Structures are given as C-alpha cells and as structure tokens.
Amino acid sequence: MKFNAADLSSMAQRYRATFVNSLSGYKSANLVGTVDAQGRHNLCIVNSVFHLGAHPPLLGMILRPHTVRRDTLENILLKECYTLNHVNQAIVAQAHQTSARYDAEESEFEKTGLTPQPCDVIPAPYVLESKLKLAMKLVEIKPIEINDTQLVIGQIEQVIVEDNAISEDGFVDLQQLDEVAIVGLDGYYTATQIHRYEYAKPDKPPLIKK
Amino acid sequence: MKFNAADLSSMAQRYRATFVNSLSGYKSANLVGTVDAQGRHNLCIVNSVFHLGAHPPLLGMILRPHTVRRDTLENILLKECYTLNHVNQAIVAQAHQTSARYDAEESEFEKTGLTPQPCDVIPAPYVLESKLKLAMKLVEIKPIEINDTQLVIGQIEQVIVEDNAISEDGFVDLQQLDEVAIVGLDGYYTATQIHRYEYAKPDKPPLIKK
Numbered sequence: 001m002k003f004n005a006a007d008l009s010s011m012a013q014r015y016r017a018t019f020v021n022s023l024s025g026y027k028s029a030n031l032v033g034t035v036d037a038q039g040r041h042n043l044c045i046v047n048s049v050f051h052l053g054a055h056p057p058l059l060g061m062i063l064r065p066h067t068v069r070r071d072t073l074e075n076i077l078l079k080e081c082y083t084l085n086h087v088n089q090a091i092v093a094q095a096h097q098t099s100a101r102y103d104a105e106e107s108e109f110e111k112t113g114l115t116p117q118p119c120d121v122i123p124a125p126y127v128l129e130s131k132l133k134l135a136m137k138l139v140e141i142k143p144i145e146i147n148d149t150q151l152v153i154g155q156i157e158q159v160i161v162e163d164n165a166i167s168e169d170g171f172v173d174l175q176q177l178d179e180v181a182i183v184g185l186d187g188y189y190t191a192t193q194i195h196r197y198e199y200a201k202p203d204k205p206p207l208i209k210k
Numbered sequence: 211m212k213f214n215a216a217d218l219s220s221m222a223q224r225y226r227a228t229f230v231n232s233l234s235g236y237k238s239a240n241l242v243g244t245v246d247a248q249g250r251h252n253l254c255i256v257n258s259v260f261h262l263g264a265h266p267p268l269l270g271m272i273l274r275p276h277t278v279r280r281d282t283l284e285n286i287l288l289k290e291c292y293t294l295n296h297v298n299q300a301i302v303a304q305a306h307q308t309s310a311r312y313d314a315e316e317s318e319f320e321k322t323g324l325t326p327q328p329c330d331v332i333p334a335p336y337v338l339e340s341k342l343k344l345a346m347k348l349v350e351i352k353p354i355e356i357n358d359t360q361l362v363i364g365q366i367e368q369v370i371v372e373d374n375a376i377s378e379d380g381f382v383d384l385q386q387l388d389e390v391a392i393v394g395l396d397g398y399y400t401a402t403q404i405h406r407y408e409y410a411k412p413d414k415p416p417l418i419k420k
Contacts, residue, residue: 001373004331008267008366011380019380020264023344023369025238025296026384026391026401027261050260051237052272053357054230057218060272062262086235092404093416100410111412121214134233139356146349146363147263153356156218159233163211170221170229171394174236180404181236181391184381186419187406191236191391191399194302199396200310202321206303209396 018184026181029087031095033125034075041116041125042071043108045095047182057156062149071104080138081122085130088178092188121158131177133160232394239297239392241305243335244285251326251335252281253318255305257392267366272359281314290348291332295340298388302398331368341387343370
C-alpha cells in the first residue's frame with residue numbers, strides 16, 4: 001500500500017497521529033522523573049529518548065511544550081536535571097498511566113503506584129521498580145522550530161543497572177531486564193534477542209558474536 | 211550496580227561505547243538509501259531514527275560526520291532526499307553488513323545482496339526486501355555542537371507498507387512485518403506485542419485496547 005504526502009495530509013488527525021507515530025520503528029520506553037519548585041515529584045512516560053553519543057555520554061529526548069509534558073519540561077529547566085527509568089514488563093500499565101493529564105499538584109507516583117527512590121547525585125526521583133535508571137544533567141535545549149518541539153540534551157551522571165544484564169564487553173541485554181519497546185503511541189512489546197553481530201568488515205561475511 | 215560520571219569516563223573506549231549505546235533503550239533499525247553525484251547507490255544501517263512529529267510528518271536521525279556514514283550525509287546534502295527502510299528478520303545480517311567501511315564507489319546493495327528498488331517521488335533507492343519504506347525530503351540539518359554530530363530532519367513524502375499490518379485506527383503493527391529492534395551497536399531483537407492501551411485518563415485505570 002502506498003501513501004503519498006497528500007494522502008498523509010488528508011488523513012483525519014487522530015488516524016494520522018497513530019499512523020505516523022508507527023513509522024520510525026521500535027521506540028524506547030522511559031519514565032522521566034523530575035521535581036518542581038515545591039519539591040513535588042513528577043513522572044511521565046516518553047518514547048522519544050535516543051542515543052546521542054558515548055563520550056561524553058549523551059542522550060536526546062523530544063518534548064512537546066503544548067502537551068501534558070509541560071510540567072516535565074518546566075521542572076527540567078528549573079532544576080537542570082531529571083532521571084530516565086527504563087520501563088519493564090511488570091510496570092507497563094502504570095508507566096502508560098503516567099501519560100494521563102494529572103494536575104500539577106498530583107504526583108504520578110502516588111496515582112499510579114510506582115515508588116520514588118532518592119538519587120544521590122541529582123535532585124530528581126528514580127523509579128524504584130525500574131531495572132535500569134539514569135541520572136541526567138541538562139546540557140542544553142535545542143528548539144526545533146519547524147514543529148515547535150524541544151530537543152532536550154542531557155549527560156548521564158549515574159547509571160544504576162542490575163549487573164547480571166551486563167556482558168563482559170559492556171553490552172547491556174535489555175531482554176534480561178524484561179524491558180519493553182513501544183510502537184506508535186500506545187503499543188507495548190517485549191523483545192527477544194536474535195543475535196549480536198561482530199563489527200562488520202568489507203572483506204568478511206556478517207559474523208554472529210559468540 | 212552503580213556507575214557514576216567518573217566511572218563512565220574511565221572506561222576503556224570500546225567498552226564505554228558498547229555500554230552507553232545500550233542505555234537509551236530499544237532502538238529502531240533502518241537502512242538509509244541515497245545516491246551520489248554519479249548516481250551510485252549508497253546504503254547504510256542506522257539505529258538513530260526517531261519520531262519528531264506527525265503533522266507535518268517528520269523524522270529525525272543522528273549522523274556522525276567522522277564515521278562511515280559520511281557518504282550518506284554528503285549524499286543527503288547533495289540530493290536533499292533519502293529513503294528509510296525498516297529492517298526485518300530476513301535481512302538482518304545483510305543490514306548489519308552495510309555498516310562495513312566499503313569504498314565510496316562500491317554499492318552496499320551489491321556487496322550485501324540487497325535489492326535497490328526505484329522510488330517514484332525522490333531520486334534515492336528503496337530496499338526491495340524491506341516491508342515498510344519511507345521516501346524522505348530533507349528539511350534541515352541541525353548541528354549538535356557538543357559532540358560534533360548532525361541532527362538530520364526529514365519530512366515523509368511517501369510510505370510503502372504491507373497493508374495487512376495497518377489497523378483500523380492507523381496503527382502499524384511492526385511485529386506483523388517481522389521487524390527488528392536494536393540494542394547497543396550490534397544486538398538485534400524481534401518483538402512481541404503485549405498490549406495496546408487506551409488513551410490514559412486521570413480518573414480511570416489503564417485500559418487494554420480491544
């Protein structure tokens with residue numbers, strides 16, 4: 001089936017949002033933890049976190065100022081830090097529920113039954129139930145003018161991860177942590193490793209890593 | 211296990227690259243198709259494509275100017291277009307092999323056995339074997355100064371997808387297309403849907419979409 005630009009443009013808004021959100025491929029599932037000026041916790045799920053670089057260790061994340069994530073963006077600007085907490089299968093329902101439009105004075109932790117865990121390097125709460133958690137220091141926010149979104153760039157200040165998931169070479173097998181991936185806005189998936197491959201070389205066929 | 215900034219900084223370079231690349235969560239797997247000034251095809255796998263917005267339909271992608279992907283970036287700048295082709299299980303070995311440092315005059319299609327397919331809206335090749343393909347028009351390139359990478363923003367001009375994977379509401383079930391996700395630099399995963407959830411509301415528990 002073929003859709004051209006005019007077909008996309010003429011889709012009903014909700015259909016288009018659902019369709020286009022499926023087109024980038026599998027997405028990461030992270031809970032962003034922040035605190036506001038009164039010290040109140042905020043938590044929201046994002047599917048837009050991506051790797052930006054290993055040295056310095058940087059992650060990017062797209063936030064939409066005009067959605068429920070406004071609280072998150074304001075808190076990040078205020079405190080210049082946030083946590084990222086990978087979503088696993090045991091907490092997928094609660095994680096999705098953090099996308100509801102709770103009032104600013106309501107804590108998504110309390111509302112969804114997730115547990116805030118203090119972080120010893122930044123003033124932002126981890127999610128206790130997450131098996132891979134990152135403390136992030138805000139580096140910069142780049143406005144994406146074309147659609148009025150914000151690229152939030154953060155540097156990793158701390159990683160907490162169950163060590164049985166880390167291979168000898170530093171690879172973290174997210175399947176060992178029961179992690180989930182997202183498709184579109186609301187589809188949650190578990191994943192199963194096929195292979196790891198050796199670094200590809202022009203004069204060799206693809207080799208499966210033992 | 212806990213790693214602080216100093217621990218990350220003191221890791222051996224390859225270990226750190228492998229470790230930090232695992233920390234964003236599951237990643238999308240796409241083949242970028244371009245042509246150069248002589249009309250020669252180029253193809254390379256990227257794990258950095260992300261959703262940027264549905265209307266206009268925009269995707270972002272991070273490219274590193276100082277890696278094998280230089281050809282890709284130059285071609286995108288030259289022709290102001292590229293294709294994105296989701297990777298499925300049947301072509302995962304070939305897709306990984308496109309990351310080898312072939313010479314500019316060598317076609318990764320020929321070298322890996324993937325098949326170029328003409329696109330009728332832009333001068334860039336699709337990958338015939340891919341089950342979800344996008345023709346992209348370059349919108350802009352934003353330099354990320356902090357680590358000398360480039361954010362390539364493109365608008366979707368055409369979508370080709372097997373229609374049995376599209377739900378009534380526009381959702382595309384990537385599992386139906388046998389698509390793969392990536393962890394780190396070299397880990398490939400298949401995915402299995404758990405649930406889709408209804409739009410979350412503050413006064414209701416999370417509801418599974420029927």
